[in-house]
Amino acid sequence: MTSPWQRRRQPDDVPTPVAVAVSDYCRRAKAPAPAPEVREALALVAEAEDFRVRALTDAEPETSPLGPFAVVDILQGTPPALAAQRQACGYYDVVRELAHVRELKTPPPAPAVDPSIPTFATPPAAPKAATKAGKKADSEASVLERIAPKKRQAVDEETTAPPEAEEPSQFLRRDLPRPRGRFTRVEAPRTPFVELTRAAGKETLEAALAGSEHRFALLRNLSHRFNGSRGDLSLVDLETVLRDHGLLDALKEKERLQLVDAYTTQRGATGRVAWALGVSPPELQRLVSAAGLVEEVEALRERFRREALATPHLTHRLDLLGREKYLADLGIQRKFADALRKELERLLRDELSSASDLHGLADAVGRKYGAPSELVFRAIERLGLAEGLRKQLRASVPTSTP
Template identity: 60%
Template sequence: MTSLWHRRRQPDDVPTPVAVAVSDFCRRAKAAATPTEVREALALLADEDDFRVRSLTDTEPERSPLGPFAVVDILRGTAPELASQRQGCGYYEVVRELARVREEKAPPAPAPTGLTFAAPPAAPSPSSETPPEGSTARAGKSARQAAETLQSRIAPRRREPLAETEPYEAEESVSFKRALPKPRGRFTQVAAPKASYQTLLHVEGKGILESALAQNEHRFALLKSLSEQYNGAKGELGLPDLEGALQRHELMDRLTSRERQGLLAAYTEQRGAAGRVAWSLGLSPSELQRLVSMLQLQAEVEGVRERFQREALGTRHLTQRLDLLGRDKYLADLGIKKRFTEMLRKEMEDLARGELPDAVDLPGLCLAIARKHGAPQELVLRALERLGLSEGLRKQLLAHSNHSSP
């Protein structure tokens, strides 16, 4: 253990974007850390490992909690499950203290051994053959000061460690760049003038619309793309103007057919979650509802959502149900969060009641339930705490142990 956890660079040398990415990853993994702790952990990695850090932090955490030292441990080959267990039992607190102690006991860097450059003595003035004693003393003092100044300028400087600050999310970006005046005259940047809406209604407008249709999935993206180049009939290009041009060139049916297929495929891919469908298509929730209404897909969309509602409520394996418990936004989007939570609470109460006589403590109870139903112990314990059952079970186990003891 001691050979692995040693610093390979100073914490201040860690790039700020990498540290911010790790801080955000730990926040999503339910183990928020201070900037100092993040930099101390990343100091255990070399500079060439920063790209591996970004590859890990760009994905969603597989387990939780995971702190910055757990991230380093995962990059060294440790399984995320083991790293999460180590995070929970305080293993990485010992690692952090060990790395700090090893850094303090490391021998100091050798002092630079270089020649001291002294300023040459000042040549005597030809006008005075015998300078006074005071001028000689002043000349020697000036030479010593010049030598000390030159020596301090060429000596290496050691940066002091930064004081512990607030997390990265609370930091305000400070720019020291001088504010430059806006360009004027021939250097002024002016947006290109927009063409008239009538251009889209002419014969050449069909080719423009066909090219734009090939690059955009739905009418709202098409409108955003064309509004940067064309004006509408009454100012800005609007959706009625665009739909009129598409109908004039007989392109509306093609767009509608592609929108219907893409929308239903997105609902199926996102398992009925309307919020994630809107995000994947680049739409706001109101624009998504408006598009569904325009295409008259309310019945089809509700059918897809009901299918995934039944699938979520009818999941047979305990592990899948416990995993769904942690996806609050998904359950709320489907509209079954309260119903699903009540069903799972009743089920966990029955499972705990069956294993309660043979259990000694809450972790042992969770382990018995996990072994019997093939679920991870951590998920069982997290579900009992989230459902508000852990405190009551602890009291029952304590009362049972006091009653059974002689």
């Protein structure tokens, strides 16, 4: 069985785009790592799993910190929260050493005997008395070696080669310095913000706008490639340069269409609209305000509130009762529950005489009004009507006289 921390390929075989994506993901997850460590972690992932690495790193980190070995751990099925805890307590530093130790367990093959090298004759045997003394001294030395404490030696990650690449034991590998100059692997630097303000920057912005639904997605795409006027690229910098190039109005119209479609599709649920667009609730409010859709969005939400409260079909109303988050998002959860409770009490009162228990009462109402009996029974329990109905059913049962 293959261990998850066993190397599948050499670090130099890791594709550069995958390594850059993991490095950027770790930077956004507040655990930046050097390029050699990133490639060393990706060497634990098979080449066929590179698409899963890209799918994970293209999204925003769910928690932090997450280093390259934490990314590999998440791909193996570990929850992101647990991987973040392991990253914070130094668990992956031990894993990194373990990956090297596993490679060093297999001893290197013995060097082949070169026939051109002359062999030397064995020395003559020692006298018998000297041999007995030597055996006694050797036995005492072996006992001392067995009971002596063993000292652990740290594995040098930079200078230790894999077993298949080790040289014969008589040629010791030197401690080489870290790579410098043109051999150093570093992340690509980000372009200064002034490049976006020039005429050539308009083409870059237009190409980025084609693949972004709104300004926050555009900001995430460009922040990996460009700096801002005062450090990281900010939304104010982006809006300023879009306004200077005459692209801000086109972006607002695109955002307006996206917001109206999302609110219509999600039936006015703000939380699901934010999830569909990939933004947080404060960012969604800013998008609605920037697009001038505050009144129109509120009108859409009011329309769906009236539809939820005035739904004539009992099955639809019972189904809406189970969607508590949607009703709470629209702000009508209590009002909807009170209205449905009154209507359900009236319907159950009419069928009370024809039922002997609560399940039979739910079946009678469901058959009469074309609603599933499971939804009716669940609504009775959720609206707090079960205890009162059981008392009424027990009181309506005639008692037998002796």
